[in-house]
Amino acid sequence: MNYIEATEAPALRDGAIKLHGADGFAGMRKAGHLAAACLDHLAPLVVPGVSTATLDKAAQDFILDHGALPATMGYRGYKHSLCTSINHVVCHGIPGPKPLKDGDIVNIDVTVIVDGWHGDTSRMYVAGTPNRRAERLMNVTYESLMRGIGVVKPGNTTGDIGHAIQSYVESERYSVVEDFCGHGLGQLFHDSPNILHYGRPGDGVELREGMFFTIEPMVNIGRPGVKILSDGWTAVTRDRKLTAQFEHSIGVTDTGCEIFTASPTGLHKPYAA
Numbered sequence: 001m002n003y004i005e006a007t008e009a010p011a012l013r014d015g016a017i018k019l020h021g022a023d024g025f026a027g028m029r030k031a032g033h034l035a036a037a038c039l040d041h042l043a044p045l046v047v048p049g050v051s052t053a054t055l056d057k058a059a060q061d062f063i064l065d066h067g068a069l070p071a072t073m074g075y076r077g078y079k080h081s082l083c084t085s086i087n088h089v090v091c092h093g094i095p096g097p098k099p100l101k102d103g104d105i106v107n108i109d110v111t112v113i114v115d116g117w118h119g120d121t122s123r124m125y126v127a128g129t130p131n132r133r134a135e136r137l138m139n140v141t142y143e144s145l146m147r148g149i150g151v152v153k154p155g156n157t158t159g160d161i162g163h164a165i166q167s168y169v170e171s172e173r174y175s176v177v178e179d180f181c182g183h184g185l186g187q188l189f190h191d192s193p194n195i196l197h198y199g200r201p202g203d204g205v206e207l208r209e210g211m212f213f214t215i216e217p218m219v220n221i222g223r224p225g226v227k228i229l230s231d232g233w234t235a236v237t238r239d240r241k242l243t244a245q246f247e248h249s250i251g252v253t254d255t256g257c258e259i260f261t262a263s264p265t266g267l268h269k270p271y272a273a
Contacts, residue, residue: 001206002015002016002017003016003017003018003019003208004016004019005018005019005021006018006019006021006024006186006187006210007021011187011188012188013188013190013191015192016192017184017192017205017208017211018184018186018191018192018212019209019210019211020186020210020211020212020251021210024210024212024251025258027114027115027116027117027186027187028117028119028186028212028249028251028260029258029260030115030117030119031068031112031113031117031118031119031260032121032249032259032261033261033264034066034114034119035110035111035112035120035121035261036262036263036264037066038059038063038110038112039121039122039123039263040263040265040267041058041059041062042055042058042059042125043125043267045058046100046108046125046126046127047100047128048099048100048101048102048104048127049099049100049127050099050100050127051095051096051097051098051100052082052084052086052096052098052106053095053096053097055082055084055108056080056081056082056084059081059082059108059110060073060081063081063110067114068113068114069112070082070110070111070112070113071111071112071113071118071120071189072110072111075189078233080094080095081110082095082108082110083095083107083108083109083122083233084107084108085107085109085243085245086100086104086105086106087104087105087106087242087243088237088241088242089107089236089243090179090180090218090220090226090235090236090237090243090245091107091109091180091235091245092234092235093106093233093234094231094233094234100127101128102127102128102129103126103127103128103129103130103131103134104126104127104128105124105125105126105127105134105138105242105244106125106126106127107123107125107244107245107246108122109121109122109245109247110122117186117187118185118186118187118188118189118249119249119260119261120185120189120214120247120249120261121214121247121248121249121261122245122246122247123246123247123267123268124138124142124245124246133221134242134244137219137221137242137243137244138244140168140169140172140174140244141169141217141218141219141244141245141246142269143168144164144165144168144169144176144217144219145165145216145217145246145248147164147165147168148161148162148165148197148215149215149248149250149259150164151164152207152215152252152256152257153207153252153253153256153257154207154208154209155207156207157201157202157203157206157207158193158194158199158203158204158207159196159199159200159201159202159203160199160201160202160204161196161197161199161204161215162195162196162197162198162199162200162203162204163198163199163200163201165197165215165217166197166198166199169217169219174220174221175222175223175224176197176198176217176219176220176224177217177218177219177220177224177226177243178196178198178224179226180226180235181194181196181197181216182194182195182196182197182213182214182215182216183195183213184211184212185212185213185214185249186212191212193211193213195213195214195216197215197216197217197218207252208252209252209253209254210252211251211252212249212251212252213249213250214247214249214250215247215248216245216246216248217245217246218243218244218245219243219244220237220239220242221241221242222237222239223237223239223241225237225238226238248261248262
């Protein structure tokens, strides 16, 4: 695997893994903080009867009002500032006019661009009161994310991250979606390396200080299979059973990692709204 100092890297994804210094960490802190603050801003708005289009507009206004840009707006033709994935939608759900119902769970995924740096994060919300199955699923998914983050340090590998997530999720009798993964980011929205949420210890790419990437496990109550709907974006569980996801952007430090997208007001845990 080819590693390169970020200051010497071309502004494109060429397979090399960029290693960032203090300026990169400072940029990612600002971007991650704003992305997390956006999700905090949306928390009280997620109620029965609200549409995901309304949430999307609220997020767009918040991002623009803070001098940033929504990274997904115009990305590969996408027209929204959020992805909103409800109940059996695994990821990339498109905001629309249909109102949320009591008990619906929804993943809200936002990426902002602040001074050229990308802050990417997602979180689960509930409109009203979750049922016990949904509540447990969200708790397990959040815990799997934190277990993956917990093994990030120089010398470990991406396979260690995947194993930490997969072994925990499967011990809880759920399944990990294998069709989507985390990714490097920084001044690019999607960069190397890919971060799989399953794997074997020691496999994959060695982690080094200065790497930036997302960890974003998607966990299904049923089987791991997904399919893409005709809109070309929305991914759903093939068995139509519930799914959940949490995501953080992180940077590898000399002793572990820094979470750039921690909630400023402590709303990072499941169904915080």
